[in-house]
Amino acid sequence: MMRFVLRRLVQLVPTLIGVSVIVFLMMRMVPGDPARQALGPEATGDEVAILHHQWGLDQPLPVQYVYWLGRALHGDFGRSTVSRVTVTQEIWARFPNTLALTFASMAVSVVVGLTLGIVAAVKPNTLIDRASMVVALLGVCTPSFWLGLMLIVLFSVDLGWLPSFGSGGMAHLALPALTLGTAASAIIARVTRSSMLEVLGEDYVRTARAKGITDRSVIINHALKNALIPIITILGLQFGGLLSGAIVVETVFAFPGVGLLLINAINNRDFPIVQGAMLLFTLEFVLANLLVDVVYGRVDPRIVYS
């Protein structure tokens, strides 16, 4: 197992390098000269040239990349061009918020999705089943930002129960987590249902029932455990959606996380922050996928990682 993890980590390196190249190039591809922008329109050619040299912008691109990567690996991503605070600090200040949001949303999606899926699978083709799947389908088709706005109207404006923006505790996390978790719960519900249906038809379930084991025990201990495998896969795949969905949801709720930071930075052309945030999201995603594979290997005894 350890060898598998190590091997996968090593395989990640070229991918991560590729990602860093893309992130680096992207910022260089944006039209406009950062030195000229920093100095203002009255800057002379000489002043711009000096700043170019200072910032290493007069070097060939691959050299610039190597310097940038070297600094990045030491945790130095430069400073925000807007706030002059280091990128690391800006991101670090907001990272816990985004993390909390992601986990809360995942919790919501797992709880809601699993419950809905199990209920639908246990009573197939009944009203409950059809209704659950309709709800799940709607969940997939609804844009998260619209859902967020509707929830704000319902819970903040009309009912006044929950705050609609900012952070500061469970109440502020509630609506964003609910919004972000919905789309994922819909997909998890559908996968849970089909996976459970497949498992419930298996012989060993029939045997368990014949032995007199209670329905609830059959469902949870025999069926669910085996049905979990594809569900875990989907969960892993959903994580990417949760990460990028967090960007949108944070914008809707003005939730001070890394996602909102990224969007504001893009609008402000604050490239060091954009680079740092994008690298963070990508790294999180890639590591999460690896984690899913590891968990998958543990959960399914049929899989042998050589």
Added chain:
Amino acid sequence: MALAARTSSTASDERFRGEARSLWGDAWRSLRRNPAAIAGAVTLAALVLAAAGAPLLAPFNPAAQDYNHLLEGASRQHLFGTDNLGRDIFSRVIFGARISLSIGFFGTLFGLVVGVLVGLVSGFYGGFVDTVLMRFLDIQLAFPGLLLAIAIVAVLGPGNLNVIIAIGIFSIPIYARLLRGSILAVKQFDFILAARATGANDARLMRVHLLPNAVAPLFVVATLQLGTAILTAASLSFLGLGVRPPSPEWGAMLSDGRGFLQIAPHVAVFPGLAIVVTVLALNLLGDGLRDAIDPKLKKA
């Protein structure tokens, strides 16, 4: 997809029966019996027609501002109400359909064409080419979901074309993998060997023998991806990165409506509903197509 039991058994009788025995014929029949898919198809057709006939259908000019009717709720004159500049939301939603549908369509088409080419080359030639192309895809897939599209639009700037490009690039891996898988599954079969033996060159093999097998699932995926493309485009516009105001794109309209949730929530309700309906129709149709073409594909 049950076929009626046949009482006669001779081949000539079957020919005269007239029922299609092809993949597409069977698929069409199965689709016809699926009410959800039909509903999806009809809705989609209605949307396309509405988008095409927008100038005729919309009661108002989508850009016309009327300061006498600001932020009004739904009324007989303004079916969906008016926004903060007095523009008729119903007309804007109809014109927005044009933008969303065309961006979604062309973005998906772009991704489809490039993805199919990549998958084709990768699966067919294998070896080094395959490894390199798959590595590129891995790098692209390392970016979670929307992030890549956001990055592309951040670099290229706002506007319809850039959103199309972003959606296209973002969806390439899906089609590439599909094609590649399809080819790898079929490459070993004897009929490929036989075709080569009779002198078929690479292009002919691809065109006549390999590609047709992949078309059916491609169709399904493309339909479902169209929904994702429209959602992505709307998300980008909502974030201020895609199609900018005053364009009546649905996502942009939602972004505008954000500021008025307390006093005029209807501004945000209707464009969002339009998105839901469109994506729902595409999903229903796509699911129906998938069930029709290969029930074995049905996973969730």
